Amino acid sequence: MSPTESEFLAACRRRQTGVPVWFMRQAGRSLPEYHQVRAGIGMLESCARPDLVTEITLQPVRRYGVDAAIYYSDIMVPLKAIGIDLEIVSGTGPVIAEPIRSRADLDRLRPLEPADVSYVSEAVTQLVRELGRTPLIGFAGAPFTLASYLIEGGPSKDYAKTKALMVSEPALWDVLCTRLADLSAMFLRVQIEAGASAIQLFDSWAGSLSAADYERSVLPHSARVFTQLAEFDVPRIHFGVGTGELLRLFGEAGADVVGVDWRVPLAEASRRIGPDYAVQGNLDPALLSAPWPVLADRVRAVITSGAAAPGHIFNLGHGVPPTADPAVLGRIVDLVHAEGPALRAT
Numbered sequence: 001m002s003p004t005e006s007e008f009l010a011a012c013r014r015r016q017t018g019v020p021v022w023f024m025r026q027a028g029r030s031l032p033e034y035h036q037v038r039a040g041i042g043m044l045e046s047c048a049r050p051d052l053v054t055e056i057t058l059q060p061v062r063r064y065g066v067d068a069a070i071y072y073s074d075i076m077v078p079l080k081a082i083g084i085d086l087e088i089v090s091g092t093g094p095v096i097a098e099p100i101r102s103r104a105d106l107d108r109l110r111p112l113e114p115a116d117v118s119y120v121s122e123a124v125t126q127l128v129r130e131l132g133r134t135p136l137i138g139f140a141g142a143p144f145t146l147a148s149y150l151i152e153g154g155p156s157k158d159y160a161k162t163k164a165l166m167v168s169e170p171a172l173w174d175v176l177c178t179r180l181a182d183l184s185a186m187f188l189r190v191q192i193e194a195g196a197s198a199i200q201l202f203d204s205w206a207g208s209l210s211a212a213d214y215e216r217s218v219l220p221h222s223a224r225v226f227t228q229l230a231e232f233d234v235p236r237i238h239f240g241v242g243t244g245e246l247l248r249l250f251g252e253a254g255a256d257v258v259g260v261d262w263r264v265p266l267a268e269a270s271r272r273i274g275p276d277y278a279v280q281g282n283l284d285p286a287l288l289s290a291p292w293p294v295l296a297d298r299v300r301a302v303i304t305s306g307a308a309a310p311g312h313i314f315n316l317g318h319g320v321p322p323t324a325d326p327a328v329l330g331r332i333v334d335l336v337h338a339e340g341p342a343l344r345a346t
């Protein structure tokens with residue numbers, strides 16, 4: 001690690017000394033200061049206001065001293081920006097007015113222009129200035145996860161319509177996912193050009209697929225997102241839930257760091273992914289409500305298992321639940337910082 005490189009970026013590049021920590025969905029719903037500034041303002045409206053985006057992104061950095069900030073936005077923001085009629089319903093998730101199911105529907109998916117999201121460049125520029133040494137992670141949704149919302153019309157348990165379209169109309173599926181890959185790549189490009197120092201591609205729901213279907217119908221599109229960003233020297237994190245059978249493919253798609261949920265221990269995950277990748281994760285978010293001594297031991301176990309990987313960024317296995325006690329997250333950050341270097345070294 002060079003003296004100017006943050007512990008987070010050093011871990012992404014597999015040359016850390018300590019253990020960096022941040023939390024997926026650290027900004028937002030679990031923080032009282034978030035509810036205060038968001039009062040009376042819609043989710044998507046808040047994403048288009050650089051002053052609010054900056055404040056909300058900084059809140060968990062101030063409160064916890066995490067090693068990275070994640071840009072406050074949503075995977076649906078670029079779709080909204082090209083004119084897709086959608087809402088984010090609190091407690092439910094994204095809801096699409098007219099789902100996309102036919103070739104004619106694809107006409108509504110035009111390319112994203114940087115000017116459509118000028119507020120993103122503005123917010124990222126301001127944030128990077130205020131964050132100082134703390135890196136900012138930019139993010140976007142991967143084609144499969146975005147497609148699942150567009151095709152289902154909202155959240156789904158089984159992704160039945162999405163999978164049916166994927167296997168029965170492969171040509172339509174490929175056009176749809178190519179457009180979504182280009183949309184996400186442009187959204188990430190805007191964030192990187194404004195100063196984001198790492199990116200995370202969220203394919204939250206890809207774990208619902210078999211490895212064969214993932215490799216055939218999804219991986220090429222996620223790889224297209226990363227390929228389009230090849231000119232940038234920023235670490236790429238690739239995350240999904242329930243991806244135990246897909247971990248190697250998640251690395252191969254073009255990531256530097258593979259996000260792992262709580263179902264596979266990090267040492268085993270790293271063995272599946274291979275030695276050229278760092279891992280990120282993977283405390284079970286449900287355990288945040290366990291008594292502190294029990295939870296603390298689970299935090300230590302995650303670090304110890306992660307020490308088998310050539311790089312490890314501590315995180316939860318999925319997002320911070322809305323009911324999480326911020327004080328508990330603060331204690332985890334302190335514990336990872338205090339004990340991480342020694343636990344990783346043993």
Ligand code: CP3
Nearest residue numbers: 024025026027028043073074075090091092093202204319
């Ligand atoms: O710190 C952060 O990570 C905040 C930035 C962030 C949000 N969404 C803000 C948000 C990030 C990284 C996301 C990503 C996102 N959005 C994903 C991938 C991550 C994951 O959890 O797997 C997905 C699948 C979405 C789509 C989405 N948006 C869902 C499923 C929800 C939850 C609905 C709910 O209320 O339970 C949202 C809404 C959302 N995105 C909120 C926030 C702060 C809450 C809505 C609100 O505050 O009104």
